[in-house]
Amino acid sequence: MITPTISSPKIAMTYLPALKETDPEIRDLILLEEKREFEKMRLIPSENYASDAVKEATGGIFTNKYSEGYPNKRYYEGQQLTDQVEILACERAKKLFGCDHVNVQPLSGSPANMAAYRAVLKPGDTIMGLSLPHGGHLTHGWKANFSGSLYNSVPYELDPETEMLNFDMIRALAKEHKPQMIIAGYTAYPRTIDWTKFREICDEVGAYFHADTSHITGLIAGGAHPNPFPISDTGITTTHKTLRGPRGAMILCKQEHAEAVNKAIIPGLQGGPHIHTISAIAVALKQASQPDAQVYAQQVVKNAKALAERLLSHGFRLVTGGTDNHLILMEVFESKGILGRDASRALDKAGIVCNANMVPFDKNSPFNPSGIRIGTPSITSRGMKEAEMDKLGDWMNEVLSNIDNDAILKRIEGEVRDLCVSFPAPGIDPERWNCLYTPSPK
């Protein structure tokens, strides 16, 4: 059990007053998480900071309302306002991503994939996704997941030389196995995805093209990565990663699959949608269509490239040699003699939060793999730029050269906190926390 040590008078007086009254234990844990997110450099590429506007909607009154069904076709009365919320969310998504149909009801990315597959596939059909150890997602055909047991999964892999997608290999595998669906979009792939190549291969073998942009949807919205949805048959995205919305998901598809997709969600998989979440998705979509979302997306990529350069200059090996997007996959075992988990734990102690990750063709186990995965979406949301990436790269090098030296880790933790204090995060009022720290000279 964590013992909270929060002494900020501002927090004690005014923040989360109802929780303070009702459940101080949970309130303290929420406060400590906010403090953690304020003072750490968060580098998990699937995480971000939701804006105050998104959080207000997520915590709003629509949490009280049941609205099974779809706008103008609900099972219960009292839907005058829920219909408007859901229609706004769908219209904004369709406009932003240029697709025929959007369903904003999936509770998260995994159920969204489940429903999208169910809409167009039969059990036993063959699917081809990137294998999990090469950067694919669990729901793209991993054996222990529904996607690998309900469907005949024939995973493709990365090129052993370049560690990138190799379309000759993917085409050959598709011609051999004649899948009903090919899935593109990944959780640990640092390069731009050429969606048109997947479209071509799918057309050659008569497969549906399913695009899962969960990680990069904010980059797509901001013009920093190509958009698959005008050419994919079906697709999904989570809404809480680079899109910076609430935890949730959407299915995006061609008109011909609209009805099947809707039926796959309800009655196929879910009951009532989370309209409070959908209201916050609408807010995130509005924010993602503003000009500053373009600036954000470009800066996420610039920061990842700058950090990659700095890490390379310290002698680390990066999978594929660098990055085009928001993430870096860094090999630490062969190049530095450290296991991924030891690396991520030491970095966490120093206030730099990332995750251990498999690298392609990893010889170590998934529980202690050879790499770490690093992303710039959260720190870019705080306004950090190339200069801060240089500092971060230097800190990471120092930590990974001293993983057992607690004094050094502690010193860096303090330096990281000083930096974070001067880059307030969206959705966290710095006034609540600044009083805990001596202001850093700037």
Ligand SMILES: *Cc1c(COP(=O)(O)O)cnc(C)c1O
């Ligand atoms: C995160 C992610 C998902 C799953 O999302 P959850 O909300 O965690 O279920 C699916 N596909 C990809 C590519 C992802 O990155």
